[in-house]
Amino acid sequence: MQLHDLSPAPGSRKDRKRVGRGNASGHGTTAGRGDKGQNSRAGGGKGPGFEGGQNPLHMRMPKLGGFKNRSRVEYAVVNVGRLEDLYAAGDTVSVDSLFEKGVIKSKTTPVKVLGDGELTKALTVKTDRVSAPARTKIEAAGGTVDLS
Template structure:
């Protein structure tokens, strides 16, 4: 037996139905669509998502409210309570030291210190932003805030 002798099994391959190729083919004239009506027309039938006249799901669901500001600046929030537990008296708090302490993950992250918690250590804070309450607490503890870094 040679490769050129191989044939598919009898009845395994069936010719496709060639519609609209004349009446002799058995599928001419109306091309298997029947006569008249929506489904016989070109472009006829229901669209995707048509639900039998019921309000379609895409129209029943609420649309998204508002918008997303493309110019929004995100800051990584850092509370004073975290600085109190991670830093010693007299330390400098900047992006590099915050990464080393495991408080933030990336060096290009913008950081804002928030006033949640108490602070007793004298820290020099050199970050992108500091809230008013955090600045007051840091300066009350004897530290200082240098903006921007």
């Protein structure tokens, strides 16, 4: 068998219907569209979202509301109670040390220390932000806050 001997299975290939090419073809005059009406016209018919006159789904849905601030900064948050568990007295809390201990997932994300929990150790905190309650707890324990 050679490539030129190959042919498609009988009945698997069909010529396309050439409508509007004369009445002798059987598809002339109205070209299979029937007589008159919206669907017989050029460009006629209903759009993809048409639901028979019922209010379409895309018009029944509520409009998207709200506003997204493009310049919002998302902080990775760490509470002082967590620092109490992870650090010894006199240690320095930094983005790098928090990343190494697995507290934060990325070194590039800014870190904010929040005031939930108790702190009894004097720590040096070097992060991007510190909340007011966290600052008072750190300083009350004898630590310092250094915002970089």
